[in-house]
Amino acid sequence: MLEALSIDQLRTLRAVAEAGSFTAAARKLGRVQAAVSQSIQRLESQLDLKLFDRTGRVPTLTEHGAALVAAAEKIHEDVEAVEALVARLKRGEETRLSLVVDAMFPNAALVGFAREFAAAHPAVELTIATEMLDAVTAMVRDRRATLGIAGTDADLAGLEQRHLAELRMIAVAAPSHPLAAIAGPIEDAALSSAVQIVLSERAPDGRGSADRGVLSTRTWRVADLSTKHALIVGGLGWGYEPEHLVREALARGELVALRLMAWGTAAPLRQLSLVRRKRSALGPVATWAVGRLTDLCRLALREATQAST
Structure with a gap:
């Protein structure tokens, strides 16, 4: 029974319900009134349900008709989504x-x-x-x-x-860290004995990733930025962090920027x-x-x- 229903029939049903009459729906759909009436009659026959009460001057939806119109509204939205998808695919757009x-x-x-x-x-x-x-x-x-x-x-x-x-990278440490007490540029010798928190990753074969920007001989390795940041703020080491991520921590005094002699006056990028x-x-x-x-x-x-x- 339902397999015989067509999208056109449901569109016609919605048009009659919205327009208030078969004649007005026909004008809206660009059809003759007889074609609209026949479409609704076939739909009622297929479903074995009375969808409109025709005893008055203007046909009105029955309880069954109103329920079907509500279902047709949902189907209409799905059909529109499919039509939009097909149009996008034809234009080469991604989904x-x-x-x-x-x-x-x-x-x-x-x-x-x-x-x-x-x-x-x-x-x-x-x-x-x-x-x-x-x-x-x-x-x-x-x-x-x-x-x-x-x-x-x-x-x-x-x-x-x-x-x-x-990305402008800044060497940072907690205010309590010994490196933070050095006023001038920090020499390599001072860095070598301080723990550097290094962002690293481990490959599936078990090998660690290549070192990037490591200046200390003592390193702690972490696999995510949040852990690295937490360890540095906790005073457990120093490390590089992107300027945009530490700007607020620097402003609040949770971190201080370190001047490293190894990089001169320019921050690493x-x-x-x-x-x-x-x-x-x-x-x-x-x-x-x-x-x-x-x-x-x-x-x-x-x-x-x-x-x-």
Whole structure:
């Protein structure tokens, strides 16, 4: 019985219910009144239900008819969603965007991007993962993410990259740490005996990742930024953190910036790049995402720098 129902019949039923008469519904649908009446009659016959009371001058919905109209409304929404999906597919648009970002990517930019994405592409599913170092590029390489934002110190084999921004890295320690008491530039000899908290990762084969920016001979290794930050704030070591992540902690006095002789007057920079698989075509949604991620990241970092000066 239900298999014989057509979307057109349900649209006609909704039109009659909304217009209030067969004649008005016919005008709305661009049909003759007889065709609308016949469509409703066939629907009533197929369902073996009386949908309209025709005893009055104007047909009115029966209780059964009203219930069916309510169900038809839900079906109409689903049909519209399918039609919109087909239209997007014909235009080459994606139905899903998967993104993986380095944990050092500014949260303000990520939230701003998600907000704009929801407004610009409400029907497209968004997946965001946060990883560290080589894990970012591995997700893109293994097709678990369409786009990635990775440090250029990560393994970029098999990927195309586009410069995104520079992260200004600051050497920091807790005010109680011995290094914080050194007024001038800190010499390498003083660093060598101090524990450096190092962000590291462990590959599936059990090998540790290559050291990045290690100046101390004594290191504690952690696998996430929050643990590194907590250990440094706790006075257990010193380390590098992105300026935009420690700006507030510096302002509150929870951390102090260290002047390292090894780096001179210039703060070390970490390059961020947008990465994707080589020769992979980007649809319009991913292309839009590349532009907005770039702009929002640079804006967030610029605002963080201005707030620190």
